[in-house]
Amino acid sequence: MYINPAIKNGTTAHIAAIYTLYQKVASIKGGLARTKNEITTEYISLFVHKSIQSGIIIIAVDETTSAIVGEIHCYGSGIGVFAQVLGELTIAVDPDYQGKGIGRILFKKLLNTVINEKPEIIRIELIARESNTKAISFYESLGFKKEGRLEKRIQSASGGLEADIPMAWIRKY
Numbered sequence: 001m002y003i004n005p006a007i008k009n010g011t012t013a014h015i016a017a018i019y020t021l022y023q024k025v026a027s028i029k030g031g032l033a034r035t036k037n038e039i040t041t042e043y044i045s046l047f048v049h050k051s052i053q054s055g056i057i058i059i060a061v062d063e064t065t066s067a068i069v070g071e072i073h074c075y076g077s078g079i080g081v082f083a084q085v086l087g088e089l090t091i092a093v094d095p096d097y098q099g100k101g102i103g104r105i106l107f108k109k110l111l112n113t114v115i116n117e118k119p120e121i122i123r124i125e126l127i128a129r130e131s132n133t134k135a136i137s138f139y140e141s142l143g144f145k146k147e148g149r150l151e152k153r154i155q156s157a158s159g160g161l162e163a164d165i166p167m168a169w170i171r172k173y
Contacts, residue, residue: 010057017068019044025092050075069094072106089126130163144169
């Protein structure tokens with residue numbers, strides 16, 4: 001199935017649909033760091049509001065169904081010395097739409113928005129679990145660089161602990 005989604009800025013009107021998307025993505029093993037039980041409307045509402053206030057939130061909509069099939073967001077910490085940084089980056093793509101380029105479209109829109117509309121932003125940060133080599137390679141293909149290892153930080157699917165890999169995209173001048 002080929003899809004050319006509509007790409008839009010997320011708004012508070014999308015909270016319920018983003019909640020539905022996150023519930024679906026969190027239902028698959030390794031889909032999100034949070035489990036399905038940890039995805040609440042309060043959690044979704046909080047990051048939507050923070051992203052609108054001090055960052056970016058972008059959604060991908062399947063125009064044939066009007067469903068939100070992807071979402072990416074990041075936002076500032078609110079601390080002055082970090083005003084040039086967007087963090088807390090999360091991307092979610094509906095499992096039925098994964099592997100169709102939606103994640104790449106969302107990331108490129110996010111990066112283009114920073115480049116063209118947010119000259120004050122110098123750095124975008126994210127963290128990926130070390131076992132998610134596919135995601136790490138994907139982030140690297142977008143210009144993100146590994147910046148170290150946070151040992152024994154995240155519980156793996158098998159119940160052990162593994163490293164998180166902090167990564168960052170830095171604006172080129």
